[in-house]
Amino acid sequence: MKAIRKTLDALYLAGGIIAAVFLILILAIIVAQMLARWTGQVFPGATDYAGYCMAGASFFAFAYALNHGAHIRVSLFLSALGRHRRWGEVFCFAIGAIIATWVARYAIKGAYWSWKLNEKSQGLDATPIWIPQISMVAGTVLLAIAFWDHLIRLLVSGQHGMLNANRAE
Amino acid sequence: EKWDMPMAYAASNFHSEVGANFAKCVTDGTGGDLEIVTHPSGSLFSGNEIKRAVQTGQANIGERLLSAHQNENPLYGVDSIPFLVSSFDEHEKLWEIAGPKVGEVLHEDNLHYLYSVPWPPQGFYFRDPVQSVADMKGVKFRSYSTATARLAELTGMLPVQIEAAEISQAFATGVADSMISSGATGYDRKVWEHLGYFYEVDAWLPRNAVFVNLDAWNGLSDETKAVMNDCAAKAKAEGLQRSKDYTQFTLDGLKEGGMTVERASDTLVEELKVIGATMTDEWLAEAGEAGKAIVDAYKAGN
Amino acid sequence: MEQLAPIAIFLFVLFMLLGSGVWVGLALMGVAYVGMDLFTTRPAGDAMITKVWTTSSSWTLTALPLFIWMGEILYRTRLSEDMFRGLSPWMAKLPGGLVHTNIVGCTVFAAVSGSSAATLTTVGKMSIPELRKRDYPEKMVIGTLAGAATLGLMIPPSLTLIVYGVTINESITKLFMAGVFPGLVLAGMFMAYVAITSKLSKDFDPKPEPPMTFGERLANSRFLIPVICLILVVIGSMYLGFATATEAAAFGVIGAFLLAALQGSLNWDTFTESLMGAVRTSAMIALILAGAAFLSLSMGFTGLPRGLADLIASFELTRFELLMALLVFYIVLGCFLDGISSVVLTMAVVEPMIREAGIDIIWFGIFIVVVVEMAQITPPIGFNLFVLQGMTNHEMNFIARAAIPMFLIMVLMVFVLIWFPELATWLPENIRQRNG
Ligand code: NA
Ligand code: NA
Numbered sequence: 052m053k054a055i056r057k058t059l060d061a062l063y064l065a066g067g068i069i070a071a072v073f074l075i076l077i078l079a080i081i082v083a084q085m086l087a088r089w090t091g092q093v094f095p096g097a098t099d100y101a102g103y104c105m106a107g108a109s110f111f112a113f114a115y116a117l118n119h120g121a122h123i124r125v126s127l128f129l130s131a132l133g134r135h136r137r138w139g140e141v142f143c144f145a146i147g148a149i150i151a152t153w154v155a156r157y158a159i160k161g162a163y164w165s166w167k168l169n170e171k172s173q174g175l176d177a178t179p180i181w182i183p184q185i186s187m188v189a190g191t192v193l194l195a196i197a198f199w200d201h202l203i204r205l206l207v208s209g210q211h212g213m214l215n216a217n218r219a220e
Numbered sequence: 221e222k223w224d225m226p227m228a229y230a231a232s233n234f235h236s237e238v239g240a241n242f243a244k245c246v247t248d249g250t251g252g253d254l255e256i257v258t259h260p261s262g263s264l265f266s267g268n269e270i271k272r273a274v275q276t277g278q279a280n281i282g283e284r285l286l287s288a289h290q291n292e293n294p295l296y297g298v299d300s301i302p303f304l305v306s307s308f309d310e311h312e313k314l315w316e317i318a319g320p321k322v323g324e325v326l327h328e329d330n331l332h333y334l335y336s337v338p339w340p341p342q343g344f345y346f347r348d349p350v351q352s353v354a355d356m357k358g359v360k361f362r363s364y365s366t367a368t369a370r371l372a373e374l375t376g377m378l379p380v381q382i383e384a385a386e387i388s389q390a391f392a393t394g395v396a397d398s399m400i401s402s403g404a405t406g407y408d409r410k411v412w413e414h415l416g417y418f419y420e421v422d423a424w425l426p427r428n429a430v431f432v433n434l435d436a437w438n439g440l441s442d443e444t445k446a447v448m449n450d451c452a453a454k455a456k457a458e459g460l461q462r463s464k465d466y467t468q469f470t471l472d473g474l475k476e477g478g479m480t481v482e483r484a485s486d487t488l489v490e491e492l493k494v495i496g497a498t499m500t501d502e503w504l505a506e507a508g509e510a511g512k513a514i515v516d517a518y519k520a521g522n
Numbered sequence: 523m524e525q526l527a528p529i530a531i532f533l534f535v536l537f538m539l540l541g542s543g544v545w546v547g548l549a550l551m552g553v554a555y556v557g558m559d560l561f562t563t564r565p566a567g568d569a570m571i572t573k574v575w576t577t578s579s580s581w582t583l584t585a586l587p588l589f590i591w592m593g594e595i596l597y598r599t600r601l602s603e604d605m606f607r608g609l610s611p612w613m614a615k616l617p618g619g620l621v622h623t624n625i626v627g628c629t630v631f632a633a634v635s636g637s638s639a640a641t642l643t644t645v646g647k648m649s650i651p652e653l654r655k656r657d658y659p660e661k662m663v664i665g666t667l668a669g670a671a672t673l674g675l676m677i678p679p680s681l682t683l684i685v686y687g688v689t690i691n692e693s694i695t696k697l698f699m700a701g702v703f704p705g706l707v708l709a710g711m712f713m714a715y716v717a718i719t720s721k722l723s724k725d726f727d728p729k730p731e732p733p734m735t736f737g738e739r740l741a742n743s744r745f746l747i748p749v750i751c752l753i754l755v756v757i758g759s760m761y762l763g764f765a766t767a768t769e770a771a772a773f774g775v776i777g778a779f780l781l782a783a784l785q786g787s788l789n790w791d792t793f794t795e796s797l798m799g800a801v802r803t804s805a806m807i808a809l810i811l812a813g814a815a816f817l818s819l820s821m822g823f824t825g826l827p828r829g830l831a832d833l834i835a836s837f838e839l840t841r842f843e844l845l846m847a848l849l850v851f852y853i854v855l856g857c858f859l860d861g862i863s864s865v866v867l868t869m870a871v872v873e874p875m876i877r878e879a880g881i882d883i884i885w886f887g888i889f890i891v892v893v894v895e896m897a898q899i900t901p902p903i904g905f906n907l908f909v910l911q912g913m914t915n916h917e918m919n920f921i922a923r924a925a926i927p928m929f930l931i932m933v934l935m936v937f938v939l940i941w942f943p944e945l946a947t948w949l950p951e952n953i954r955q956r957n958g
Contacts, residue, residue: 067798067801067802070801070805071794071797071798071801074587074591074797074800074801074804075797077584077587077588078588078591078772078775078776081584081588081768081769081771081772082772082776084769085765085769085772088360088378088380088395091358091378093369093373093378093379095369095379095381096381097381098381098581099381099581101581101584101768102579102580102581102583102584103579104584105578105579105580105581105583105584105587106575106578106579108587108801108804108805108808109578109804109805109808109809109812110578110808112801112802112804112805113805113809115801115802115805116801116802116805116806116809117545119802121802121803121805121806121912122545122546122547122805122806122809123545123546123547123806123810123908123909123911123912124543124544124545124546125540125541125543125546125902125918126543126917126918128541128542128543129542129543130917139542139543140543142542143542143543143544143545146539146542146544146548146552147544147545147548150544150548150551150552150555151548153551153555153567154548154551154570154571154574156567157567157568157570157571158571158574160567160568160571161568161571161572161575164276164568168272168275168276168329169292170272170292171289171291171292172291173268173288173289173291173365174364174365174381175363175364175365175366175369175381177291177366183579184575187571187574187575187578222562224562224564224822224823230690231869231873232690232873257825259822261869263822263869264819264822264823265572265573265819266576268576269572269573269576272572273569273572276565276568277564277565277568278564278565278568278569278572279564280564388687390766395765395766410692410696413696
């Protein structure tokens with residue numbers, strides 16, 4: 052049990068760190084593109100690569116952001132539930148888990164079809180689109196896992212693993 | 221049945237208007253059995269999503285600038301080989317040969333090709349006057365595709381990648397000093413606020429193609445298919461005429477905006493022809509037999 | 523409108539999911555799914571992922587995490603304190619005191635940022651803790667921030683204006699120029715509101731600032747030099763033409779790091795904290811944008827926004843009536859959609875209406891920006907509300923209520939624009955055009 056917990060938490064954190072690396076990469080690519088322009092060099096496909104890094108920086112961090120309570124929700128109704136809040140949370144996490152799983156399922160399908168259809172970037176980079184879409188697959192799957200993880204913990208122990216869950220009013 | 225038709229360009233663009241007329245033609249022609257609703261301005265799917273969306277049935281029909289997909293198959297870029305054709309008529313001759321081949325490629329991508337309409341011929345926009353390729357050296361040139369980047373390389377210009385939405389800003393801030401595009405693009409974006417010169421070089425005429433998801437097409441009755449084909453033929457003719465009319469209109473508009481609009485100098489045209497030959501060879505090397513057959517047939521017919 | 527039942531179901535699901543506390547991005551996905559399921563036979567999942575991918579991997583979006591990161595870095599330096607030390611002597615004497623730093627800060631930062639979310643995060647990260655420390659009424663701090671941050675979309679550069687310009691084929695430079703004066707006027711109106719309320723409100727009792735002579739104030743302004751340098755680098759790089767908005771954002775991050783280093787507040791902890799903070803916030807916004815992108819696709823398939831616009835067109839209204847109808851229409855639409863989606867979805871129908879009514883299309887761009895800006899601060903879906911909720915941990919309805927006065931000021935701004943159209947049209951008509 053403990054091993055699973057440790058592995059999952061490590062996975063979420065790893066997602067956050069990978070996302071951070073992608074954010075640094077965005078900065079690096081944009082600086083490189085500027086330097087190239089000023090020195091008369093060419094960095095073909097820079098904007099496309101920055102876009103892929105944008106996707107990486109977002110998707111990989113979805114689960115990590117969830118654990119830190121960073122994703123936004125309207126918590127009016129939950130607060131109003133008072134001591135029954137747990138069942139409201141169960142509803143939210145269940146819906147969240149279902150939608151996140153649905154998104155992850157189609158992310159896998161979408162990347163698979165990009166590969167199958169040999170879809171290539173329409174920009175200068177001509178990258179096969181399924182390669183950057185790996186970040187979408189990994190990030191959405193991780194988010195789905197995180198939702199099920201929280202839901203199960205909530206049902207078993209009454210506590211989900213989200214930080215800042217009970218917000219100061 | 222209702223079909224949604226994503227289109228990339230503004231509702232007022234002639235491509236979108238021709239598309240809307242086509243949609244109406246089909247809706248009326250089938251007595252409303254098949255209703256086509258156009259969604260211009262990328263309001264449903266944006267330009268770079270449309271082909272994939274129709275391919276996989278997310279929309280049943282759509283319009284897309286074909287050459288945007290030449291990374292997937294060089295044949296999609298047959299309409300964009302620089303300086304191979306130099307007028308509407310020559311371009312139509314090329315397309316008579318190339319169209320069916322491109323249709324086959326689309327068929328392999330699960331798409332049924334209906335019709336396509338050329339954009340006005342592509343010319344050079346510059347901030348400062350240019351008389352020869354030597355004048356282009358070091359000029360920051362907006363590139364958006366492999367072909368335009370290569371063109372910059374061969375002319376000694378500095379390609380800068382600028383997305384369509386950023387064109388005006390790029391010229392306003394001096395991030396770019398030139399681009400290759402139709403008179404329509406410059407007119408629509410009012411580039412005379414930033415650039416001074418438009419040179420008609422008629423480099424190529426890219427086409428917007430309208431295609432249908434193959435499964436959706438196969439599911440249509442023969443009567444409906446016949447209506448679609450009639451309407452497509454009408455749309456093709458209407459589009460070509462409007463593209464021609466719009467060419468002069470936009471060039472006049474650029475002049476009114478204060479730009480110098482003229483044919484490129486003879487020196488420049490000769491130099492560009494050489495570059496065009498190089499790029500045609502490079503395209504042929506990629507496009508293989510199918511590409512060679514098209515270009516040979518076209519050249520033989522001239 | 524024979525589709526009444528599906529619309530009712532659609533709205534019910536929207537309110538149920540959002541209201542019950544499902545995370546906004548996922549709730550939008552859920553509603554969008556229901557919409558597609560009800561109105562079209564197209565495969566919802568495939569279409570969803572197409573939209574989610576293009577939205578998430580967009581190059582124009584990269585400016586957002588960078589500006590957020592810049593804010594996170596500045597937040598972890600002494601810069602926020604410095605800015606307050608520099609601004610407060612000048613603002614403290616104004617009625618309303620340091621609340622004005624919210625508005626002035628947003629106005630200045632809006633000139634660097636194309637989005638109101640980035641403006642909100644950067645300025646809010648700096649100003650909220652400082653104003654709280656000084657016991658300013660929370661409601662006014664939050665409200666003015668929510669309102670003033672919308673200047674990010676009006677004062678150039680502006681993502682909404684770019685989208686509008688591209689949609690209707692109008693000059694983006696002109697639109698940018700048109701936004702300058704209305705943006706400043708709106709900022710002035712926010713400041714006037716703060717000044718008046720502070721005089722009338724009993725709750726308004728912040729800790730007094732120590733009195734200062736003019737010389738001391740001027741001397742204190744040296745604390746503004748780093749901020750001004752940063753702004754000059756970011757704005758200057760854009761307007762002098764060697765950087766795009768995203769590149770300017772990159773300058774901002776590097777500049778912020780340089781300043782942090784000079785102040786001695788740059789270390790491994792502040793670096794990683796700022797980075798991870800930026801990652802969390804931009805992931806949060808990215809999830810909502812992904813949901814909103816799918817929702818606007820779904821809305822496109824339902825034809826609801828267009829149907830509504832067509833309905834308005836059928837009434838054959840006068841110019842003023844038309845603008846009022848559009849005002850109401852966009853406010854209602856803005857309850858459910860983000861500004862850019864509202865513009866893109868409706869312009870196909872609204873543009874001909876506007877041109878036919880003889881309304882200046884550049885002017886209308888500014889009108890529509892003010893109106894969709896309002897949507898950023900109206901529940902249930904208001905971007906600035908969400909971002910503020912993430913930043914302050916306040917309940918949504920508290921933030922929404924705090925923003926109501928700003929909403930009303932923006933309604934007033936619409937009438938100011940109608941009465942004095944020159945505010946928007948003068949500058950674009952009189953700019954010296956750089957011609958060859
Ligand atoms: Na702005
Ligand atoms: Na809203």
